[in-house]
Amino acid sequence: MRSNSTDSTRPKATLGLKLAAFGTILFLYGPMLVIFLYTFTPEEATYTFPLPGFTTKWYGVALFERPDLWRALILSVQVAGISTLVALILGTLAAAAVYRSNFFGRESISFLLILPIALPGIVTGIALRTAIGGLDIPFSFWTIVIGHATFCVVVVYNNVLARFRRMSGSVIEASMDLGANSFQTFRYVVLPNIATALLAGGMLAFALSFDEVIVTTFTAGQQTTLPIWIFSQLVRPRDRPVTNVVATIVILITLLPIFFAQKLSADSSDTEGGSK
Amino acid sequence: MLSRISTYLYKTPKLVLALLLVPPMLYMGVVYLGSLFALLINSFYSIDDFSGIIVREFTLKTYAQIFYPANLEIFMRTAGMAAAVTVVDALFAFPLAYYIAKFAAPRLKTWLIIAVTIPLWSSYLVRVYAWKLILAKEGILSWFINLFGLGGVLDWLLSIPEIGGSSLSLSPIGMFIAFSYIWLPYMIIPIQTALERVPASLIEASGDLGAKPFQTFRSVILPLAFPGVVAGSIFTFSLTLGDFIVPLSLGNSKYFIGQAVYSYQGTAGNVPLAAAMTMGPVVIMIVYLLIARKLGAFDAL
Incomplete structure (x- = not known):
């Protein structure tokens, strides 16, 4: 769509607009940097600024002296891993069904799937x-x-369906014509084609699950996921400096997969998975 | 054997469709919709005032409780907050969205979109937490405010009864700042998408016909971007309505819907009232979505 001629005639932004635009980007990331800054504070009881000193000891405390944090981290990774696995299977099946056939109620499937985030x-x-409580299932x-x-x-x-729509159906027909059965076609033709979409969708799903707190507060029993731990610190701060370290770790763990998922999608011009 | 199954599957596309559909539909249809249905049913139950036990009989009594002044006030307060956050986010989102859609070179554009999308998907809780640090009485924002000698203005703002509090990190003003911050990306992306669809020829035509840049902006670009603003407002409004993390961590004793639901359900054990109150945001969002669809917002999603 975008030709070189429109590139050369692209209007120049005024300085004010540029400042506003990049100022907004700074505003989006500034607060996360503040958390990182506070991981170095020696002050335990308040959030005093400017920091009264500089220390890196909280990283050591969080890493070596807090087995409760490790348990929460491992639990969160396990939950996110299994949720992602379930989502990969169910999401791909639904996308395949919607892609390959026209059936009654097809439109409502997207609606039903998007409801939990809408x-x-x-x-x-x-x-x-x-x-769950009504069925007497223990949390x-x-x-x-x-x-x-x-x-x-x-x-x-969303990611897999977008990929299916860009993939030409003739590839599958060709595979079948050349004698491959359904399973071989899936394994050698379909799967390689949707692999990066699965990877992008999976990483997004992992990140979404990893720092989810609202649904988790209702569906967890005695389990403490990492976000639940942070939430308890938000309401009643007890371990302020350690919380800063944990928050920084959570940012890194969720930011990286989302960055790579976005990059993958941008490179293959897929959707990034709809809106939350 | 495998190829015989394969042939059989090929001959019966309906069976394949069923095999593909049953697992996701079983999950989303039965587990998820079933749960929503259970919630709906519970909102028609009531709680025995003396024993605190849930009475499983159909009644509208619980819904009537929503119209108690205390609960109505919670609804008004939350809707007011959601509206204020939506307006401010639309104003703050516009310049960046406009820059990405119409001015940024392709490579920069990709990077900017990624930069906006990352906070949209990640670290919700941590980004709320950041404001606990920033807004603290002894924190970084107060330090800057005092640096500019504006401490008096801050104290005056905090002394206003409806929006103030003992410090920024325990007041509706603080909540408002945090809400506006965390939902901002949800407003930027739809506005950018809408602006992306404004044809360059239309802007050129406006200029050729003698409009000054500001006139073009006002009469051509802004009206065409409006569906994007409405689409973004669906998120900012809905997310603010149901949130209880921000009120619990940065608010004061004045309840918001999410917080009320959380405490009715949790400490108070009044599941029917919590369920009925949850229906509030659901109904508001359904009405909102219907209006938004009329305004053409769905095309900008």
């Missing part, structure tokens, strides 16, 4: 809690996964 998280959370690791998978499915679905 409705406020508290609705999903309390609905699941009511249902556990698995109830957290059930909650997370509901909103992870849609990101995989």
Whole structure:
């Protein structure tokens, strides 16, 4: 669409607009940098600024003296991993069904899948809690996964469906014509084609699950995921400097997969998975 | 054997479709919709005032409680906050969205879109937490305010009863800042998408016909960007309505919807009232979505 001629005639932005635009980017990232700055404060009881000194000891404390944090981290990784796996399977199946055939109710599938992220998280959370509690199922690791998978499915679905739509159907026909059976066609033709979409969708799903807190507060029993731990510190700060270190780690763990997912999508001009 | 299954599948596309659809539909249809249905049912139950036990009989009593002045006030306060956050986000999102859509060179554009999308998907909780640090009485924002000698203005703002509090990190003003910050990316992307669709020829034509740049902006670009603003407002409005993390961490004793639902459901054990109150945001969002669709916002999503 974009030709070189429109590039050369692209209007120049005024200085004011440039400043406003890049100022907004700074505003988006500034607060995260403040957290990073505060990981070096020696002050335990307040958030005094300017920092009264400089220390790196909280990294050591968080890493070596807090087994509760490690348990929370491992739990969060396990929950995110399994939720992502469920989302990859269900999202791909749904995308394949919507792509390959026209059936009654096809339009409502996208709507149903997007509901968990279109409705406020508290609705999903309390609905699941009511249902799980009503069925007398104990709240556990698995109830957290059930909650997370509901909103992870849609990101995989969107990425994979967008890829299916760009893939030409004749490739599959050619494979079948050349004698491959359905399974071989899936393994050698379809899967390589959707691999990066699966990777992008999976990383987004992982990041979404990893720092989810709203639904988790309703579907967790005694389990403390890392976000639940941070949330408890938000309401009643007890370990301020350690929380800063944990927050920095969470930023890195969620930021990197999303960055790579975005990069993958941008490079293959897919959708990034709809809007949250 | 495998190839015989394969042939059989090829001959029965309906079976394949069923095999593909059943697992996701079983999950989303039964688990998710079933849960929403359970929530709806519970909102028609009530709680026995003396024993605190849930009475499983159909009643509208619980819904009537929503119209108690205290609860109505919670709804008004939350909707007011959501509206204020939406307006401010639209204003702040516009310049960056406009720059990305119409001025940035292709490579820079890709990077800027990634830069906006990363905070949209990640670290929601941590980004709320950041404001706990920034807004603290002894924190970085107060330090800057005092540096410019504006401490008096801040104290005056905090002394206003409806929006003030003991410090920025425990007041509706602080919540407002945090909400506006965390939902800002959700406004930038739809506005940028809408602006992207304004044809360059239209802008050139406006200029050729003698409009000054500002006139073109006002009468051509702004109206065409409006569906994007509405689309973005769906998110800023909905997300603010249901949030309880920000009020719990930065608010004061004045409840917001999400917080009320959280405490009715949790400490108070009044699941029916919590369920009925959740229906509030759901209904507001459905009405909002219908209006937004009329205004053409869905094309900008």
